[in-house]
Amino acid sequence: MRVPGDLARFHAGLAHLHARLEGAEAARERLATGKRFAAVSEDVTAAGRAMALRAELRVHEQYARNAADGAVWVDLADTTLQDVVGRLQRARELAVQGASSTNAAARPAIAAEIEALRDEVAGLANRRHLGRGLFAGFALDDAVSGSGGAWTYTGDLGTMERRVGDAETVEVSLTAHGVFGFAAGQDVFTMLDDLAAALRAGDQAGIRGGIDGIDAARERVTDGLARLGAAGARLEAEGVRIDGAILAGREELGDAEDVDFAEAVMELQLHEAAYEAALAAFARARHSSLVDFLR
């Protein structure tokens, strides 16, 4: 076989140089960007996986935010209901004092304090966070309002939910409708009003009924606290799970699209050595010619 002529050898040599340089450049770019591929077509499977993982990661970060936001609402409702329990405790003590016949003279004062406690509980029921009633459902208004001795629930029955997984949601709010007894037809405010009236009138049966009512109301609030506690515990557990999923997702995404730096550096050195060798071979091949050896 004939050895290719000078021009062909020159072009073939150049093509080899070009190929080596391309390899070195690709290795250099992988090292500089830290990514195994710049276009989907360089590794279709890995790129598809990386896209799915990145979308998953983005949504998990949002779930973590959802869980943290839900925990704030649960904590606020929890502390507020603890305060309510304290007020009801105090009201019960006062009612027991008022029931004793030795304290007949103090009854009007006790009634006045009961009414003050009622207003405090109403204030707690209408507590807001970011302009939004803790116990008012989705409504813009206060949760409870009393005018002319009649107490009504002015919120709605909406329950806040926080999504913490693709199919998992956690309820993070209670309505005053349930927790303050409007649903059962014996709201705590009317009950306290009746108790104060019974104390003023010295109506022993009414006072005893009031004490029973306070016990029932306290039970409802404690129920609510238990539900909030369960929601809080669930949010905490989901938060831990989501953080774990985010970490695992980042690691997996890294495996799918990031270069192994030690390997990439080795690869770059290999490519550069090959390029230099090709350069040296090209330079030497151009040297020798019969032209040099003729007189």
Added chain:
Amino acid sequence: MSDMVGLHAALSGLRAAQAGIDTATHNVANVSTPGYTRQRADLATRAPYESVHGPAGSGVDVAGLSRARDAMADARVRSGGAALGEAAARAALLAGLEAATGEPGGGVAAALGEMWAAFEELALDPSSAPARTATLATLDGLASEVRRLAAAWDARGAEAAATLAAHVDEVNALAVEVAGLNEAIVAAAGSGAPNDLADRRDAAVDRLSELVGATVVAGPGNAVRVSVGGLALVDGVHAGQLALDPITHTVLHPSGAAVEAGGAVGGTASFLTDDLPAHQAALDAFTVALADQLNAAHSAGWSSATTPGGDLFAYDPARPAASLAAAITDPSQLATAATPGPPFPVFDGGNAAALAGLRTAPALGAETLDGAWRAVVTGLGAAAAGARRTAESHDALHAAAELARAGAHGVSLDEEMAHLLRFQRAYEAAARVMTAVDEALEVLVRRTGLVGR
């Protein structure tokens, strides 16, 4: 008499050596000329003359100057060039489409992710004006990203169509050139082989095969006949002109028949008629699924006690991706509530949560919107990767065929130096023969009649 023949024979040797040196000089001068074919002075013995001893040699003739051309090597390079031209054109165009997506890491996938997150954020606090504005911005962002991609793909299509037209123009110009060279070569045939013209014609035919996958057969009188897809493009001195249908991107023969073109023209045309419409259809299908699904979910919600949510996205069914736009511009029109009340549940993010939940709902067949988009991107990526691999393998084959042909055709300086040396020596030897004959004649001329004096 025989002495005179000796002088003539020596002279013919001198001339032959001179022709050899001239040819080697021409070869050396063209060592870097692309497409140049090494030439040789073909030597042949002269017709013998009748001497007293019988037929005797009378010297050497230069029979002609021939090109070291290998038709098989040419055919291999040209069929390789046609396949490479087709694959490379398609690979480059698909790579352009792929680059326009901005994936992985950017583009529509990122915009989709931002939209889902914005819906979740809106569900946390539907009354928040910043959250509403931000959600609207992500809808705008997603729609403009889809529109941008559709426009970029349209632009790639327009560029490909312009390239196709330019290629067809070049093919027509080359056809005229080949026909002109045919004419010149046939006309010059009487006055010796027009090797350098033939080289130019071969280069033009090489380019033609890369462009349209032309095939060549030798015609009468050193002319060639070039055909594309079985239809004649150049026949002797007649050059046909191809036309292009700008709508269907079909290449048309002067006879009106559609040409099965190969080469870069074939690759570009198949990209325009098959690849681009398929990928555009996938993008449109994704766009329609996206808009329809989000519109349906948004319409199920309420933005106030009396206003149900309308469409979130608007598009023109004739060209969905290119016309996708957010249908609402006022953040208060976002239907975040699942019920209208009454009274209107201001803080109800139920429908915003439902919109966010669409992320995991099937939208296009069994695929979610994220999955459908991934399918668009990976489908394009796989097509681009396949086209690139095909182009790379054709490139290697074509390079090998070209190197082999260059071996047969190209000028080697070492070889020319050796030939130069050989002819130089032959020239010197012929000159010496002439001197010897001259000396013999001198003896004859000066000494005749002086014998015995």
